[in-house]
Amino acid sequence: xxxxxxxxxxxxxxxxxxxxxxxxxxxxxxxxxxxxxxxxxxxxxxxxxxxxxxxxxxxxxxxxxxxxxxxxxxxxxxxxxxxxxxxxxxxxxxxxxxxxxxxxxxxxxxxxx
Amino acid sequence: xxxxxxxxxxxxxxxxxxxxxxxxxxxxxxxxxxxxxxxxxxxxxxxxxxxxxxxxxxxxxxxxxxxxxxxxxxxxxxxxxxxxxxxxxxxxxxxxxxxxxxxxxxxxxxxxxxxxxxxxxxxxxxxxxxxxxxxxxxxxxxxxxxxxxxxxxxxxxxxxxxxxxxxxxxxxxxxxxxxxxxxxxxxxxxxxxxx
Numbered sequence: 001x002x003x004x005x006x007x008x009x010x011x012x013x014x015x016x017x018x019x020x021x022x023x024x025x026x027x028x029x030x031x032x033x034x035x036x037x038x039x040x041x042x043x044x045x046x047x048x049x050x051x052x053x054x055x056x057x058x059x060x061x062x063x064x065x066x067x068x069x070x071x072x073x074x075x076x077x078x079x080x081x082x083x084x085x086x087x088x089x090x091x092x093x094x095x096x097x098x099x100x101x102x103x104x105x106x107x108x109x110x111x112x113x
Numbered sequence: 114x115x116x117x118x119x120x121x122x123x124x125x126x127x128x129x130x131x132x133x134x135x136x137x138x139x140x141x142x143x144x145x146x147x148x149x150x151x152x153x154x155x156x157x158x159x160x161x162x163x164x165x166x167x168x169x170x171x172x173x174x175x176x177x178x179x180x181x182x183x184x185x186x187x188x189x190x191x192x193x194x195x196x197x198x199x200x201x202x203x204x205x206x207x208x209x210x211x212x213x214x215x216x217x218x219x220x221x222x223x224x225x226x227x228x229x230x231x232x233x234x235x236x237x238x239x240x241x242x243x244x245x246x247x248x249x250x251x252x253x254x255x256x257x258x259x260x261x262x263x264x265x266x267x268x269x270x271x272x273x274x275x276x277x278x279x280x281x282x283x284x285x286x287x288x289x290x291x292x293x294x295x296x297x298x299x300x301x302x303x304x305x306x307x308x
Contacts, residue, residue, distance in 0.1 A: 010295045013244075014288065016237040017260045021229035023147065024140035025157045030132055032157075033164045040165060 116180050123171050135164050141181065141262070142188050144229070148257040149192045151225040151242055162191050178271060185262075185272040189254055196250060227261075244294040252287035255280055 026032075050056060116137075122130035142163050147156035166187050174183055225246075230238040245253055251273070258269045270280045 006296060006299055009299055010292055013237040013241050013295055014291060016230065016234040016241050018234075019231055020227065020238075020261060022140050022144045022262075023227070023229045025143040025160055029139055029143075029157070029160070030135050033135055033161050036161050036165050037168055040169075 117176070120171065120174065120176070120180060123168070131168055134167065138181070138184055139164070142184060145185065145188050145257065145262055146192050146195075147227070148261040149189075149253060150195060151246060155195060159188070159191050159195055163187050166191070182268065182271050185258070185264075186274075189258075189272060193250060193254075240295065240298065241291070244291050244298065247294055248287055248290055252283055252290065255283045256287045256291075259284060 051060075119130045119134055123134060139160060143156055143160040146159040146163075147153060150156055150159065163184070167184065174180070224239050225242045226235060226239055227242065245256060248256065255269055255273065258264045258272060259266070264272070266277045266280045266284075270277045273280065275283075
């Protein structure tokens with residue numbers, strides 16, 4: 001195929017959409033759109049009806065309350081000091097108190113003698 | 114009736130206004146979708162989705178752009194979603210076929226004949242649509258809006274949320290790619306006929 005011929009053919013193909021007429025959908029298009037709208041609405045209505053059922057609503061509320069309670073207890077237990085921290089702080093308090101008390105007492109006795 | 118009155122009526126839930134809107138713009142929406150997806154059933158499905166979206170989100174239309182531009186934007190978005198879904202399905206079917214789970218034979222889609230093309234250009238238009246199908250999505254959309262819907266660069270740029278120069282360059286690249294694709298196609302066809 002000659003280059004000139006090929007170019008001509010390509011150009012003709014590229015211009016083949018000139019004067020193309022706009023086409024439309026089938027004759028019952030609006031009815032189909034309406035049916036689709038109704039279908040979509042029914043789906044949402046089903047979801048909201050399900051959520052609005054007393055049993056479902058009550059279960060969801062119970063679940064939310066128990067989750068909240070669990071989270072509150074977890075936070076409280078993690079904020080209180082651990083056993084090791086408690087033990088160390090107790091021992092250091094105790095030893096500090098004893099040492100000073102003992103020396104204070106001894107100093108007082110020597111002074112008295 | 115003015116489109117602004119129709120839109121206001123639809124915002125108030127007027128079914129008759131919605132019917133008029135659908136009937137006025139259904140060809141524009143369907144024709145755009147058809148040009149991009151090249152399948153009448155898919156195009157009709159997309160057009161239905163577009164009008165459902167219009168009904169549900171008419172309150173978000175503030176009138177800053179033309180109503181037709183807003184409609185084109187929804188159409189292009191829905192069409193892109195459709196193409197993405199189709200590509201995903203194709204990939205999934207391919208993976209399934211690798212594991213032997215899908216015994217369906219993959220068929221090439223049949224040639225697309227646009228019903229609005231004049232008779233003496235039917236054959237070349239079919240060849241052009243075959244080439245358009247292979248373009249990247251943004252080039253495909255810009256070319257379809259410009260050539261099939263007859264929109265100017267300004268209108269295409271508003272629909273595609275970009276500037277006029279970028280649409281010019283997009284269409285230039287689309288045309289070059291189509292030329293290359295058509296050249297390969299015609300050379301192969303010529304070689305086949307020779308032997």
